[in-house]
Amino acid sequence: KLYEGFRGKHSTIVALETVDSTNAYAVSNDLPPFAVVTAESQTAGRGRSGRKWHSAEGLNLYFSIVLNDIEPQKLLPMNIFAGYILADTLKDIADVKIKWPNDIIAEGKKLAGILMETSFSGGKLEKAVLGIGLNVNIEDFPEDIAWMATSLKKISGRNFIREEILASFMNNLEEKYDDFITGRINLINLWPFYSAFLDKKISLHKDGVKTEYTERGIDAFGCLLAENAYGRPETIVTGDIGYDFC
Ligand code: BTN
Known part of the structure; x- marks a missing residue:
């Protein structure tokens, strides 16, 4: 067994x-x-x-x-x-x-x-x-x-x-x-x-909406730090990064 x-x-x-x-x-x-x-x-x-x-x-x-x-x-x-x-x-x-x-x-x-x-x-x-x-x-x-x-x-x-x-x-x-x-x-x-996508483009799927970002790291709470399409920083708390890899 x-x-x-x-x-x-x-x-x-x-x-x-x-x-x-x-x-x-x-x-x-x-x-x-x-x-x-x-x-x-x-x-x-x-x-x-x-x-x-x-x-x-x-x-x-x-x-x-x-x-x-x-x-x-x-x-x-x-x-x-x-x-x-x-x-x-x-x-x-x-x-x-x-x-x-x-x-x-x-x-x-x-x-x-x-x-x-x-x-x-x-x-x-x-x-x-x-x-x-x-x-x-x-x-x-x-x-x-x-x-x-x-x-x-x-x-x-x-x-x-x-x-x-x-x-x-x-x-x-x-x-x-x-x-x-x-x-x-x-x-x-x-x-x-360990990150697969640091400084790479990712697509985040949340509530049926797909948004593109560049991954920049994580914070002390485990949230994802990312830059949106306009170059502004955002903190992402939930969502799935797609396997389409932009
Ligand atoms: C994911 O969606 O990526 C998480 C999958 C987690 C699967 C494991 S298998 C053992 C444990 N029991 C479950 O029902 N799910 C987790």
């Missing part, structure tokens, strides 16, 4: 065969901090903005990590931090970059996606769940996403042991986590090394 023998520092690993969504499971079950929920397949894998996450059985990584005690203003930076950890973990396999806020791309296509979900109790942030879908050994994507999706297998031509990738991601995350929380890791300084 896939997750047998996976020993991290983390106390709890819930390895499921099939689940609707590892994020949904992690949000609605009582699990300790850093618990990891994994699945071989998801019947209703969730993506950003209500999209579906293609979750082919047994080929990829689908996992969610429980994070407790996060301040609400750390949520967007946490997305970026997770993207940085993933890009850093995969750097020896592929030339991986981040497309704001947290798509992981390689060779101009999407390799992984990150979805943070939260639960509130009495108006207070109770729990944050960091969900990651990483395309590992998949070769054939459904037609509607094949043009913009890739996998480690497609990039490198070889198969990977998924539990090894998960373990190195978790170790990397735990090693750098406290430095991120205390501010010793500065995402603003790291961004130029």
Whole structure:
């Protein structure tokens, strides 16, 4: 079985065969901090903005990590931090970059996606769940996403042991986590090394409208700093950068 023998520092690993969504499971079950929920397949894998996450059985990584005690203003930076950890973990396999806020791309296509979900109790942030879908050994994507999706297998031509990738991601995350929380890791300084589009043209899709910008960096809140078509600076809080790359 896939997750047998996976020993991290983390106390709890819930390895499921099939689940609707590892994020949904992690949000609605009582699990300790850093618990990891994994699945071989998801019947209703969730993506950003209500999209579906293609979750082919047994080929990829689908996992969610429980994070407790996060301040609400750390949520967007946490997305970026997770993207940085993933890009850093995969750097020896592929030339991986981040497309704001947290798509992981390689060779101009999407390799992984990150979805943070939260639960509130009495108006207070109770729990944050960091969900990651990483395309590992998949070769054939459904037609509607094949043009913009890739996998480690497609990039490198070889198969990977998924539990090894998960373990190195978790170790990397735990090693750098406290430095991120205390501010010793500065995402603003790291961004130029990881962004796919720094100083490049991007198209931002928001509420059905597409706007063109030049990317200039991120701020301390994880927002995107961009220059609009008139050369004026703007701070972007939400939206999707398109795969049309202007
Ligand atoms: C995106 O739209 O880019 C985010 C995709 C996140 C997918 C992962 S797979 C594991 C976890 N469980 C879910 O239902 N979604 C996330």
